[in-house]
Amino acid sequence: xxxxxRNTVGLTAATALLASAAAxxxxxxxxxxxxxxTQPRSAKIYAVPKMMKIVQADGHAVIVRSDExxxxxxxxxxxxxxxxxxAGLEGAGRPxxxxxxxxxxxxxxxxKNLPPEQRAMMEKMMPNLGAGKAVPVTVSRTDETKTISGYxxxxxxxxxxxKTVLVAWTTRDVKGFEGLRDDWLKFQKRMSAxxxxxxxxxxxxxxxxxxxxxxxxxxxxxxxxxxxxxxxxASEFQVPAGYKLETSGH
Numbered sequence: 001x002x003x004x005x006r007n008t009v010g011l012t013a014a015t016a017l018l019a020s021a022a023a024x025x026x027x028x029x030x031x032x033x034x035x036x037x038t039q040p041r042s043a044k045i046y047a048v049p050k051m052m053k054i055v056q057a058d059g060h061a062v063i064v065r066s067d068e069x070x071x072x073x074x075x076x077x078x079x080x081x082x083x084x085x086x087a088g089l090e091g092a093g094r095p096x097x098x099x100x101x102x103x104x105x106x107x108x109x110x111x112k113n114l115p116p117e118q119r120a121m122m123e124k125m126m127p128n129l130g131a132g133k134a135v136p137v138t139v140s141r142t143d144e145t146k147t148i149s150g151y152x153x154x155x156x157x158x159x160x161x162x163k164t165v166l167v168a169w170t171t172r173d174v175k176g177f178e179g180l181r182d183d184w185l186k187f188q189k190r191m192s193a194x195x196x197x198x199x200x201x202x203x204x205x206x207x208x209x210x211x212x213x214x215x216x217x218x219x220x221x222x223x224x225x226x227x228x229x230x231x232x233x234a235s236e237f238q239v240p241a242g243y244k245l246e247t248s249g250h
Contacts, residue, residue, distance in 0.1 A: 140158075
């Protein structure tokens with residue numbers, strides 16, 4: 001009996017040690033987003049070097065494994081997941097310049113028939129549409145400051161011509177972000193290859209210092225409600241045991 005207890009204690013200690021060794025120093029934060037649908041959307045984000053996980057309020061999650069070039073979507077309700085190659089998604093989602101020009105021309109034609117108020121609203125919501133040629137994105141650091149969730153933030157404004165593509169309030173006081181910044185920027189850039197909307201905002205992030213506590217992209221607004229450095233175990237970025245792999249045909 002004593003031997004069994006000793007073995008159990010020893011195994012528990014060894015397991016705790018292994019779990020501690022497997023945990024990497026990272027960052028955890030929570031966000032609230034408005035402008036998508038009628039209700040605010042909350043999310044929890046876990047990030048360590050080369051790995052990130054975004055968990056929605058309904059339990060659905062997206063796991064980005066840059067170390068394995070994988071993007072995994074997890075459906076907790078169905079206890080199933082999809083696995084995709086990021087490089088393959090980038091190639092499939094990258095339209096040709098001819099396709100972009102055609103889409104821009106088509107949108108311009110449609111917008112000509114809109115009343116001035118609706119046209120202005122469309123241009124504000126989707127600043128990239130209606131521009132057939134690439135216009136450089138410029139970033140300005142303003143003198144405006146405010147406190148968001150306890151962090152002193154500075155306002156940055158990114159514009160493409162005379163159109164604002166991104167407003168960001170950032171702080172340099174979030175410890176641990178600098179070590180993850182390059183990974184975060186690469187993740188944003190790779191994901192932007194899947195959709196033309198927001199690409200210019202991603203370009204702007206490269207010239208913005210600090211951790212974004214609040215952002216505005218057209219009508220979409222996101223605010224960080226909590227952020228903290230955290231030792232995150234590798235298991236956080238793995239599919240839960242027992243979940244079924246589904247193919248695109250399902």
